[in-house]
Amino acid sequence: MGAAWEPGGAGVLALPSGRLVRGRSLRALPPGPPPQFALYLAARPVAPAQWESRWLRWLDFRLPADPGAVADALREAWQRAATERVEIACAGGLGRTGTALACLAVLDGVPPGEAVAFVRERYARRAVETAGQRRFVRRFGGLATNDPSVAE
Known part of the structure; x- marks a missing residue:
């Protein structure tokens, strides 16, 4: 993983x-x-980056569009x-x-019911701010496998 972030760097989350x-x-x-690749989660497109990136429409305190x-x-x-x-x-x-x-932690094998705590312990204690966001994480395992019953 020569191109990886430094463990312990600002904002760096180590997955299992x-x-x-x-x-x-x-x-x-x-x-x-x-970064070499970035996902930007915002209500409006962000300014173009000097690296490869994707913008996803996602309003503050809400779920993704x-x-x-x-x-x-x-x-x-x-x-x-x-x-x-x-x-x-x-x-x-x-x-x-x-x-x-x-x-991402769910994709990496963390059980959906434990993923929020995993990120709060290792990234930021206030991460995942709303009840809807917590539900989204718990249901993400089905969404990631294209289970249509997961989307609200």
């Missing part, structure tokens, strides 16, 4: 598989190398994190970013 993903606020770019697109993007981010520096960011770096990181 050893993949490292950085979560952050869109307000400031942390020091260090830039297109849960299926989020599941696809998170699967891509998880796969790419095996060999690339991947980051996930929203305005504050807690609610939407924490929710997405918890979903």
Whole structure:
């Protein structure tokens, strides 16, 4: 994993598989190398980055506008994190970013009912801000496997 983030770096979450993903606020770019791939979770498109990125429409304190697109993007981010520096960011770096990181943890094998606690212990104690976001994480296992009964 030569291209990975440094363990213990600002906002870096170590998943059980050893993949490292950085979560952050869109307000400031942390020091260090830039990401190689990023997911930006915001109500409006963010300014183009100097690296490959995807924007997903996701309003603050809400659930994603297109849960299926989020599941696809998170699967891509998880796969790419095996060999690339991947980051996930929203305005504050807690609610939407924490929710997405918890979903990545589910993809990495953390049971859906434990993923929020996993991210709060290892990324930010206030991550995943709303009850709806917590429910989204618990149901994400089915969404990630394209189970249509999961989407609200």
